[in-house]
Amino acid sequence: MLAEWVAVESDSIQPQLRAEVTQMVKIAAASLQDLGANVMLHDIGIQQLSGGQNISLPPVILAKLGEDPLKPTVCFYGHVDVMPAKTQDGWKTPPYNLTEIDGDLFGRGATDDKGPVLAWINAVNAFKALNIDIPVNIKFLIEGMEEAGSLGLEQLVEKEKDCFFSNVDYIVISDNIWLSTTKPALTYGTRGxxxxxxxxxxxxxxxxxxxxxxxxxxxxxxxxxxxxxxxxxxxxxxxxxxxxxxVPFTEEEKKQYELIEFDLKGYKANIGVKEIIYHTKEEIFSHLWRxxxxxxxxxxxxxxxxxxxxxxxxxxxxxxxxxxxxxxxxxxxxxxxxxxxxxxxxxxxxxxxxxxxxxxxxKPWVANINDPQYEAAKKAIKKGLNSFYHGNWFCLEQY
CATH class of the missing domain: 3.30.70.360 (Alpha-Beta Plaits)
Structure with missing residues (x-):
């Protein structure tokens, strides 16, 4: 299914591809309906282009699965639009053709953010296939304009705060990266x-x-x-x-940086550069996150x-x-x-x-790493990847 999603050129930056974005939103909505979720497509109006023309914004998905008052409610956020991608930008494979190379999958949106959205859908499917009760109520917020600034989303969230979002206990976003290619990470903040x-x-x-x-x-x-x-x-x-x-650095933050394992050579190879401006991990982390x-x-x-x-x-x-x-x-x-x-x-x-x-x-944001959902996430990562990693094998990262 990921290959089918990647094949849709849902580029939200270029107005001439807006129909592709809308199509991708509807494909995601259909996948949620297949889960048995109650899916609503919300119209969020129009976008005025720099030349004065008006173009429709793609709808935003609000979906819910389960309404047990004894269970907490987790809202998953994701987006199914992508940034522009052309072969001349440096792609070694066709960007809208999911390609496997040495076990890695390459395609626009495979990581940001179609792959993660599908991962949540597949996780729910796994519970259903195994006839296991899902321990939480689930809500989905999925949009198609994130790469263009999430146009219209803030207004919709404000409108629905006392309705759709009123009973949400936790929000999970899977639209981030790992500092390392080998160690899982939990992101507890992002720059604006x-x-x-x-x-x-x-x-x-x-x-x-x-x-x-x-x-x-x-x-x-x-x-x-x-x-x-x-x-x-x-x-x-x-x-x-x-x-x-x-805000000045705190001693607690400095200690947190010291605990994070970091392979500078591997990091440079991963981002495809020979040198970076800073050379110590403390300097690098502070300029990446702080x-x-x-x-x-x-x-x-x-x-x-x-x-x-x-x-x-x-x-x-x-x-x-x-x-x-x-x-x-x-x-x-x-x-x-x-x-x-x-x-x-x-x-x-x-x-x-x-x-x-x-x-x-x-706006930027930063969360409390001791919050219950972070503790739950740590346990889930350890349990899910225990056969692949050992010891102190994941880190907390602030982007």
Missing amino acids: NACFSVQVEGGEKDLHSGSVGGIVQEPMSDLIALLDSLVNSCGHILIPGIYDDV LPSLSIHGIEGAFYEPGIKTVIPSRVIGKFSIRQVPHMDLIKVECQVKKYLENIFSERKSSNKLTVSMQMGA
Whole structure:
């Protein structure tokens, strides 16, 4: 079944593939119905694109299985949309064709997050096939716009908080990764994500560099300067005040880091790089989990095909994101970014027009690792994988 799910190009970023996303949501809904779950597809409205067009958002699945008042209720969250994937991005296999290589499965969504959603469905199926009573009531929240910022989801959750979600005791998310490829992990926190666009607009049309190069202030030059001002070569964010709300490290956290086994060589091989900026596990963990980071993702409006096109774009848009940690406020981060870029832009004394906007914002979170559901998860992992791992074989990770 995973191969069938991976084959659906449910890319939520590209509007022209929205029908594929909706189809994937309906496929997941049908699988839940086959379990005997009560499945509801909720309409969450429309999305307005940057060009002004409106496009329907895919429905969100709310499903429930079991309503025993003596049992706790666990809600599983997952998503069935994916990020864009093309062979030229570095895929060694067709991204929408599930391929097995040396026992590993490769395909867009196999890990994030179609595979985990199917794992929960298969787990329930196993209970039913063995005629074993499921010890909890189960609810499912499955969406198709997570990769695009979970558009419409917050409003639906708010609407259903006193109804569908009113009796939920625990929430489980299986949309994370392990620090190691050999040891299981429990994630107890994630950084948030504030996504920005920086638009620099010049004249009314693209120009030829052979005709006017050297006499106009080029939007691309302004944009490159702005993007270059955001972060230094060591990954330190240069926006004033961005680290002000980061809580100092505690001794308890430092001790937790010391207990985590970490193979630096294996980690670099797994992510496909020769070197990383930091060399001790404490530095690496803190910059992965405990400190904000800034990444530049792309430029829209610039020529990117092979070959040379000697054009001066009239309008370019840079895209970057800041992964913020708990206690950082999204609104404050947005103000800090806008003020900083506007100051840098004014120093260039450019006649072009600058527009900075936050396109998407997700809050960070961190949980208590001693919470009952984490204790239950530890026991479940040990019991399920005991034949493969021994000793102190799993770690707690904060992303």
